[in-house]
Amino acid sequence: MRETAKANALESVTHALQAGVLPAGEDAGLPLIIHRLEDTAQAHEAIENGSGGKVLIRID
DSSP states (O other): OOHHHHHHHHHHHHHHHHHTSSOOBGGGTBOEEEEEGGGHHHHHHHHHTTOSSEEEEEOO
16 A cells, blocks of 8 residues: 555544544454554454454554
């Protein structure tokens, strides 16, 4: 994916989240479980064990 396409996709999703069109988090019934990039193995385990939410990995 080209950098321009990535930036456009990120901007679109961000706007949708901010506008409430794409609900996420506890209020939407999908708790966000955030792991650092260094903890990718733990994030993978959380998914395999049925985490009950959205597992995200921070890359910054």
